[in-house]
Structures are given as C-alpha cells and as structure tokens.
Amino acid sequence: MKVQTDITRHTILEIVITLYLARLLFPLPFLQLPSPFHANYFYSALVFAAFAILYPKSYFLKSLIPFYVFFAIHIIFTPLIWEKSIIIWERGQYLNIKSVIIDYFPLFIALLVYNHYIHKNDFITLGRICKRAFIFTFLGVINSLLVFLNYPEAIREAHIYLGTFYLSEYYKYLGLLDYGFFNALCSIFPILVYMVIKLQIESYKKIGWILFILLSFSSIIYAKITAFLLFSAIFGITAIFLRENYKKDIIYLVIALLIVVLVIPSSAIAQIFYRSSEFFPHSVLGDRLFDAGLTIENPYLDYYASPYHAGRRLGRIPLLLESFLSNPISGGGLHTNHAQWFDMLSAFGLLGFVPWVWLIVDNYKRNLKILNKKYIPYYMLSIIAFVAMGLLKNTGSDHTWIFWFLIVPGANFIYTNNYNDISNNNYIMRVNNNV
Numbered sequence: 001m002k003v004q005t006d007i008t009r010h011t012i013l014e015i016v017i018t019l020y021l022a023r024l025l026f027p028l029p030f031l032q033l034p035s036p037f038h039a040n041y042f043y044s045a046l047v048f049a050a051f052a053i054l055y056p057k058s059y060f061l062k063s064l065i066p067f068y069v070f071f072a073i074h075i076i077f078t079p080l081i082w083e084k085s086i087i088i089w090e091r092g093q094y095l096n097i098k099s100v101i102i103d104y105f106p107l108f109i110a111l112l113v114y115n116h117y118i119h120k121n122d123f124i125t126l127g128r129i130c131k132r133a134f135i136f137t138f139l140g141v142i143n144s145l146l147v148f149l150n151y152p153e154a155i156r157e158a159h160i161y162l163g164t165f166y167l168s169e170y171y172k173y174l175g176l177l178d179y180g181f182f183n184a185l186c187s188i189f190p191i192l193v194y195m196v197i198k199l200q201i202e203s204y205k206k207i208g209w210i211l212f213i214l215l216s217f218s219s220i221i222y223a224k225i226t227a228f229l230l231f232s233a234i235f236g237i238t239a240i241f242l243r244e245n246y247k248k249d250i251i252y253l254v255i256a257l258l259i260v261v262l263v264i265p266s267s268a269i270a271q272i273f274y275r276s277s278e279f280f281p282h283s284v285l286g287d288r289l290f291d292a293g294l295t296i297e298n299p300y301l302d303y304y305a306s307p308y309h310a311g312r313r314l315g316r317i318p319l320l321l322e323s324f325l326s327n328p329i330s331g332g333g334l335h336t337n338h339a340q341w342f343d344m345l346s347a348f349g350l351l352g353f354v355p356w357v358w359l360i361v362d363n364y365k366r367n368l369k370i371l372n373k374k375y376i377p378y379y380m381l382s383i384i385a386f387v388a389m390g391l392l393k394n395t396g397s398d399h400t401w402i403f404w405f406l407i408v409p410g411a412n413f414i415y416t417n418n419y420n421d422i423s424n425n426n427y428i429m430r431v432n433n434n435v
Contacts, residue, residue, distance in 0.1 A: 009054040016050040017113055018132055019043050025136035028143050028175025047109050058116040066362045067111050070355035074100045085333040086347045106398035110405035127413030138212050140177050141219045147176045148222035155223045180397025186220055186228040187385035188403055189236035191411050194378040199415055226288035227393055235385045246377035270297040320346035340390040367409045375412045382408050
C-alpha cells in the first residue's frame with residue numbers, strides 16, 4: 001500500500017510540473033481556458049502546493065540555502081532601504097515586496113524541482129520532464145514564428161513600453177512568447193548542438209534536434225533583437241568546435257579574443273557587422289548591426305550624448321558603476337532596467353549582489369560534480385551565455401530562470417542510456433555526496 005502511495009504522489013507531482021512548463025513555454029492552448037486555468041500563476045501555485053503536500057521535506061534541502069539567503073535579504077531590505085531609494089528607468093516599474101516575489105518565484109520553482117529529483121536520484125523523471133520542456137519550447141517557437149510572419153514587429157509591439165497595452169494583450173492572446181523567452185532561448189544553443197553532434201541517438205531524433213535549431217534560430221531572426229542573434233550564432237558555432245578537452249579550447253578562445261581586441265583593427269571588426277547588416281536590408285536588425293559597427297569604430301559610450309544606439313545602451317554601464325561606488329554596501333539606487341548584473345550591483349550594492357553571486361556559483365559547482373563529463377563543456381558554455389547576457393541586457397525573467405536552473409542542467413538526463421556511468425555506483429555516490 002505504501003509503494004502505491006509513493007507512485008501516486010510521484011505521478012501527481014510530475015503532472016503538475018509538466019502543466020506548469022506547458023503553460024510557460026506553449027501558452028496558446030491555456031489562453032482559451034476560463035479563469036483561473038489560463039493563468040501562469042495558477043500553475044505556479046499548483047507546483048508549490050504539490051511540493052508542500054506531497055514532498056514537504058524538499059523545501060528543506062541543503063542545496064536551496066543560497067536561494068533562501070538571497071531571497072530573505074531582498075524581502076527584508078526592500079521595505080527598509082531599497083523601496084525608498086531605488087530609481088528605475090522604466091514606466092510603471094516599482095520595487096516592493098510583491099515585485100520581489102513575482103521576480104524570483106520562478107527561480108525558486110526551477111531550483112526546487114531540479115534539486116528534488118537530484119536528491120531522490122530520480123534522473124529518469126528529471127530527464128523526462130526536461131524532454132517535455134523542449135517539446136513545449138518547440139511548439140512555442142513554431143507558434144511565435146507564425147505570429148512573426150503575420151506581424152513582423154510583434155516582439156517590439158508586445159513590449160508594453162514600446163507598443164501599447166492593447167497590442168501587448170493581443171499578442172499574448174495569440175500565444176506569442178515574449179522578450180524574456182527569446183533572451184533565454186539564445187543561450188541554450190550549446191545544449192542543442194550537443195544533442196546533435198555528441199549523442200549517439202537515432203537519426204530521426206537528430207533530425208528533430210536539427211529542426212529545433214533551425215526553427216529556433218529563425219524565430220530569433222524574426223524577433224529582430226541583435227544581441228539574441230549574436231549570442232545564438234556565436235555560442236552555437238563555438239559549441240560545434242568544442243571538444244571534451246574543453247579547458248584547452250577555452251584557453252584558445254581567450255587567446256583568439258585577445259587577438260581580436262588587441263591586434264585586429266577596429267575598422268576590420270566593424271566591417272563584419274557592416275557586411276552582416278546587408279543580410280537584413282530595411283529592417284531594425286540590419287540597422288542595429290550597422291549601428292554596432294559604427295560604435296566599434298567610434299567607441300563613444302555615453303547614455304546622453306552618443307550618436308549611436310549601441311553607444312547609448314553601453315553608456316548606461318559607467319552610470320551604474322558610478323552609482324554603485326557612491327554607496328557600495330547597500331547600493332546607490334540607480335536601476336536602468338537594461339544591464340541586469342550592473343543594475344543589481346548599482347541598485348542593491350554588495351548587500352544584495354554578493355548573495356546572488358553565491359547562489360550562481362554554488363549551483364554551478366554542484367552541477368559540475370553531478371553532470372556527465374561529456375555534457376559539462378556544453379553546460380559551461382550555456383551558463384557563460386546566460387551570465388554574459390546579463391552584462392548587456394535586461395534578463396532574469398521566468399523563462400530565463402527555468403532554462404538556466406532546471407532545463408539546461410536537467411537536459412543532461414534526457415538520454416540516460418548514452419552514459420555508461422549513469423547506473424554506476426560511483427556516479428550515484430557522486431550525486432548523493434554533492435546535493
């Protein structure tokens with residue numbers, strides 16, 4: 001009887017998590033449902049309730065301590081300090097306890113789900129959940145492509161600060177995945193490349209992953225966000241040439257970057273962007289690539305005075321650093337809502353930023369001890385992409401957290417039969433000792 005109960009609660013939890021991921025990554029079918037079944041918050045609440053009722057001990061896992069510390073600091077000091085002092089450069093953006101909870105509960109879900117299954121040594125279920133997440137992502141990408149084909153400027157018009165509230169709601173009703181989704185999607189290309197070139201799987205599965213890559217890259221092109229296009233291309237191509245002895249590859253990559261920065265004339269690098277812009281004539285994407293070339297040739301980074309779009313965007317960073325230095329402990333209060341990690345450092349100071357760094361580093365180090373050695377180089381490359389994106393863009397949406405902390409490490413377990421050591425006692429002991 002006890003075994004039957006365990007199986008039942010295990011299945012219920014898996015179904016609830018699957019529903020949450022389906023609503024997040026392929027929202028179109030859910031939007032036709034009545035309230036509250038159409039809302040993402042409803043399925044989020046189901047996940048938390050399922051854990052509280054079925055597996056309450058999972059809330060007390062040691063691996064969740066860094067998140068609890070980070071979250072507690074922001075909950076405590078937001079009303080005491082930051083709510084009164086932080087200035088956000090965005091209409092309708094306010095910092096309070098509610099906004100902190102909304103910003104970080106998807107991160108909590110990602111960490112809770114991933115660490116629960118790792119702690120249970122249930123790699124098969126974790127892999128199955130992540131496989132479904134990729135299927136939902138694939139369907140969401142296809143739906144978003146269809147929207148882009150009919151509404152080429154949809155991703156910008158859907159942004160309530162660039163478009164209108166009516167347009168934003170209309171595109172949501174069509175199931176268009178938002179800016180945050182494509183922000184996350186461009187950082188997982190190393191994982192997609194790994195599925196194609198490293199795994200020994202059936203040909204039809206490889207064709208499926210190749211189709212996934214092509215459609216995802218096409219959707220990023222249609223989204224017309226320059227940084228997303230560059231990240232997906234650069235990190236995807238780098239992953240193709242990555243070897244198991246990735247440490248040497250990283251050294252070669254650093255040397256190559258130093259050569260590009262110190263030896264190759266900026267005018268030559270700018271020409272790459274000029275030429276690339278010709279592939280996207282009469283479009284925002286082409287204009288942004290050309291503008292990036294101009295900024296590289298004439299690096300005048302000033303938010304107020306630079307004649308170039310990229311120069312003004314990057315000009316936020318000196319302002320944020322100046323804000324941070326004015327009050328390094330609790331932050332200078334400036335938040336531009338664009339360069340995420342610099343924004344966090346500027347707005348919250350070391351008090352709010354150091355716990356975040358601890359959370360990332362702790363999670364990363366734990367995964368290095370758990371994931372398969374063949375998978376680790378691609379995992380590392382994807383994490384580098386997520387971190388680098390936060391230096392340039394506003395990141396940290398629910399999609400980012402779910403991909404970064406659940407799907408990317410969990411994808412290691414999708415094809416467990418490819419790893420000879422997945423059932424090896426040494427592998428299991430390694431997992432148990434590092435959760």
